Amino acid sequence: MVDTTAPHPTSGIAGLRPDELETPPLSLGQLTWRRFRQHKMAIFGSITLLLIILYAFGGMLVFSEAESNAVETGARLQAPTRQHPFGTDTIGRDILARTIYGGQISILIGLTAMLVELIIGVTVGAVAGYFGGKLDSLLMRFTEAVLVIPQIFLLLVMAKYFAQSIPNVRFLGRTFSGSVLVIIFVIGLTTWPYLARIVRAQFLSVKENDYILAARAVGTPTWEIIVRHILPNSIAPIIVSATLSVAAAITLEAYISFLGLGVRPPTATWGNMLEGAYNYVESAWWLWFFPGLLIALTVLSINFLGDGLRDAIDPHSRAV
């Protein structure tokens, strides 16, 4: 006789109910996060970036904008003291307060210039890559035409040409000089060709997939194929490129402002704070050290973040 009354096991694998046997799969977001957090430099970059953003935007609560622009001729070129921890500049403005307000502008310029670049670059790249043929040739020749003009030269000419033509705007409770908008558009308008090429290359390869044919076979309209089917499959290099272009935009802004063609004083940016420091490289190191350090840290952090993002969301292109 076989004993059929063996007790039902209550522990171990056999004791699990069917729904406990299955481990819920990781979502796409969880997988990405798991890869991202293994990238130590990216974590370092993210934390530093967060602190810098906190510094620039949290600092608003401590100093008013008026304080950052307040001229105190009696306290010109003071080395860091308790009253002015980062020292004062050539006309006696507090450098700490100016790095805070300048940081806001620099970061906002970086982000919005990236948005401008993203909108133009993705549109041009997507249209060229998807439709191909004559439209593609036309758009790519135009893109190359923009690329062959030395970027810095184009930036300077555009900055000079448009400098006075845009009125001031109010945003986030602050008044921005029109030159900020000019810089944003100038940077956006000169950097999109790189992104357009990346997007076009992605579209060219993704559109050949069977699932695009299958989507067309159920009657999905063309623009939905582009936006809902191809774009999500091309998003990884776009995100990475966009991240890195924030850093590039901040550097470019610093460059133009340093040459005196960027954002007009009194509005501070990290870039135009360096402009005045040029003549005091040896005698007043605090003039260039603090804004320079912030630019370097920000750009470095964003680049680390970009590297980490690439490894996390685009495993195929992982740098060896």
Added chain:
Amino acid sequence: MADRILEVKDLRTRFHIAEGTVYAVNGISFHLEDGETIAIVGESGCGKSVTMLSILRLLPIPPAEITSGQALYLGRDLFRLSEREMEQIRGKEIAMVFQDPMTSLNPVLTIGRQIGETLRVHLGLDKEAIHQRAIGLLDQVGIPDPAHRLNDYPHQFSGGQRQRAMIAMALACLPSILIADEPTTALDVTIQAQIVELIQRLKEQLSMAVIWITHDLGVVAEMAERVLVMYAGFIVEEARVDELYEDPRHPYTMALLAALPRIDRRRDKHLRSIPGAPPNLLVAPKGCPFAPRCELAFDRCWDEMPPLFQLGPDRRAACWVDVTTGKPF
């Protein structure tokens, strides 16, 4: 005739590529009746899929070019419709299931969203209605626990399940024609049988017409009422399925049948293969394309392409030779 849901006349499709012009489809005509299943058989590269993609206007133009022909769907010529009108036909009136389910689903969208897409595009339903319909469709194609699986991504589905999901996508709007482009080729044998059975059952339930593209003559016998045999972009024979097996009238069809393993044949005999390879479609067709591989070919076959002789109702063959005697007509 009124009950002809699809009628293709003298379809010619070419591809202009760097090496020259590929003559992919060379003037084929056929029709499909309402609720009927036809099969199109032939070797790889004989123009079966290109014919279907031409009809649905899914070929990239250029390099493809449809140089002549009509595709009348309920009397409307699909080749004369605007792209927008065509989008409303695809998926709603004529749906297609593709060969490889592993690559035919978008990897970044959930199964639910992809099935819902057909419904959203054509019926404009709201989210909740789409969700309910999608559950019903997945259930109908035999996916267990459909409500839960809608949120899965394609990689969480097996090959057979993906093909079922593809079928659900194709059938979402109750099309009147389903084009199945070798839907079982990429699946293993037991799953193949299930998919064939599934499409057969759904065809009965939804009273669709089906165009089944395959190179598996075994599946044809099970599914189709009428068979078109294609070779090098031509239809070389058309017959009702039983006639085709018992009384083939084209040497190519005979060769295909001789290459088929049969359970009632002596096992010590090797299967017969067709010598040679399909012709190079880069050369403009002259004479019968099968002549180089044909045992019955004579002078005329090399010079002149035989027309499709009408041999009876639904019975056509393009051959200069009477295959029953082996001599020219």
